[in-house]
Amino acid sequence: MYDYGWLLDPKRCIDCKACEAACKQWNKVETGVNLRYRQVRLQESGTFPQIRVQALSMACNHCEDADCVQVCPVKAISRRADGIVVVDTSRCIGCQMCGKSCPYAAPQYHTVTGKMQKCTMCFDRVDKGLEPACATVCPTGALQWGKWEEIESKGSPAIEGFTPGQNKPHVRFVTSGWGIR
């Protein structure tokens, strides 16, 4: 059994949002209720014409010491043996403690069902030997997924706009190579 994680290479991200679309489609995440398990975030810095834009496709980082798991009063959130952090919506009481505790605002509140939802790392796909939907479609390799022991050494734990907390998020960032301004 492996742990898994994300590798983001922002220089490759063209903001096409294939990851977001595939996530919505595979997981049948309802549209129009402000639920986006994964979202490409653009961050501008500098002033024209010395401008830098960083594009990151962010979702739940499936932290090793996930705050959400710890704060949930009804133990609806758990970390599977393979490290994927999942919400059992049948137990969720919608108190939103997890969303408030998460440094990355990954758990999101469904205003209609009154439950919290978040990225599942497509565990149903992972269980069948497939990649999560988002990484499967990403056309440039800006978003990659894999075994944590391999991902961990491939990038930096921090990047502009993302400082990892004590919760050991399973995400790494490629901060070198062409296109870096």
Add this chain to the structure above:
Amino acid sequence: MTMTRRNWLSLTSRAGAGILTAGTAGSAWGQIFRPADVAPPVVQTLATACALCDSACGVTATVQDGVLTFLEGLAGDTQGGGGRLCGKGAAGAAFLYDPNRLKYPMKRTNPNKGLDEDPGWVRITWQEALDTIAERFRSYIDQYGPESLLFVSRPNPDVFTRLLNALGAINRVDHIDECYTADKVIQKYTTGSKSFCNDFENSRYMLLFGWDLVAKSKLVFTRGVQQARDNGAKVVCFNPVYSATARWADEWYPIRPGADLAVALAMIQVILAENLYNLEFVDNYTNFSLYEKETRAHFQSYTLEWAQELSDVPAGDIRRIAREFSSQGPAIAPAHKKTLCANYTNGTQLCHAISILNIFAGTIDRPGGRYFPRSWEIPGVDAIYKPAAYPAKKGRRIDGRDKLPFADEAGNGNFSTLADGMLNQYPGMIKAAFINFYTILGFPRPLRIAEALNTVEFTVVMDVLPTDTAQLADIVLPHITYLEANDIVTREYSAIVPQVLPRRAVVPAMFEAKSIGYVSLELGKRLAPDYFRKPNGDFINPTELLDEKAKAAGLGANFAEFRDKGLLTREEAFVPRTTFAAPGGKCQIYVPQFAARNLDPLPVWKQKREIPTPEYPFYYLTYIPAVHRRNTTQNNPILHEMMPENAAILNPLAAARLGIKEGQPVQVRSRVGSIVLNAHLSETLRPDCVLVAHGFGHQSAALKLASGRGARDGDIIPDQTADDMVREGNFGASAGIMDAVVTVEPG
């Protein structure tokens, strides 16, 4: 229920052809909520071709119990999406299942037409719809001739073109003047054929004049640019906006809009003065030696300092880039859709200058350059069932295209001059319009097109969705989506080797939706039956026609056989051309055919039509965002959520000067109109520009998500007349959709 061999077989036959993997894929949902005593889901994975844009990336569709549940890239699709998809493609199922789709043919009962009028739709049968359309078309042709029919549609499929040919219909227009008519005209006379194919993979130096297809997530090109960068190639980008394409460049120059031409001319001047061109290519494969003296003299005045003044690109950089472009290995300067060729009225000249740069680099149809597609030949309907001679096309071109002989020859119609033709040049000439998969939003000044359509007695609109244009129709016909269509798709945009893939109906056509091919054949039977018969006298059958094509192209015994094979590639060595299809068999730098018509045989500097004034101090730029396909996807729930509306993007310096804050409504006004939308401040663009995404501001109430969201960017883009084009030397018919200047004020 346990899985027995008998069950397995019955499931297989239910699923039909395709790879069947019962219960091994598909969303967890279907399995969680399935009662225990129900058979496991039948899951098919089917290979098909996307059609959200024209790139036709290979797709693997997961269909569970007859429902499309997931789309991903097709493994092995080396010349399409590379086994991946963009956001639009990945959201395709939401287009198929859009609850607002047109479901059956309908006719209008409210005689008053307008965007705010309820058409009073009444459902009719296909039989009634087709009979009515045929009857009306027949009566107009008989009374007023075929020039009285207007078709707003791409020319495909081939049976649609046959219908137009059989009727002698002269008036078909499409949006290509907004895309690449200018480049098509230039390529025909400089290299021999329009070329969208860019061998970025093997290029060492990429010079992008406004070419922005990475930002549009055109994976057919994105793949190559990225690979070249990984291999250490250099990218130089001229773009007023720091787009996703610019982010991939080593050097980005926020060029003054419309001045790309000045930079390109100055680069040609440097290359000539320093003799940097590829001698082997230029000597052997171009007409340079015949016109060397004129050519050298012509470019002398385009100095670096002159170009800097116009473009804001430093003279020293222009010189250095010209030298690098000529010396660092295979170099390419692409020019294609949504480059400046369409966007500024000096686009024809720019396309010519860019073509010369590629010729000087010696990379036309060479590794690392612009090449001609090695396409898999698929015979059309006219090759399968040879028609009798078509009647001569007579009559007046409603868009005035015939005033521009080279654009006329290119065969596309003009969106930008259509309203003028219908309202001013030949009012009342068009009696009936047939509009296929286009909305008024695609035109400059959409309301003027709506006004023009209201002068037409009978309008038919065929589309997937109830667009604004559909609201103006007398009859609407529901079109299938690409996920319900069968076709043979060849690689055209990235085709180093011939490649062909099947497009297949991954689910049966929903509701009563049909294809434009079906409508063409049915109208053909009614209006020109002799052209729609096979040699044995029976009418052409679309299924059989597809089978015949598959067979004739060597794809299989019939379409089904090809469909089950999936993507086919003919491995052939890339043999660079030594003769070119331009007149004389060589690439032409100086184009004598242009001179013969008193047009510039070499590219000359022309300012774009409109430049900022105290009254209109901003350049108005539009763009197509990565997550939408022109104006066709704003109602897709997934894509809508990502980007529900557009904004007026302004540099914070400009906004501060105007007292405009982030998110505040602003009015953007040109000489032809104004729009109101929210401001978005960004350091990514020049302070003298305002940038607005195209495709928003749908008005049709039947588009429940898109209706009323954002602003119609075209409302402030001037349309033009064919005479404007002639007068301005715009002989490649650029639509000039970025040739507006505007003022911005708090709304």
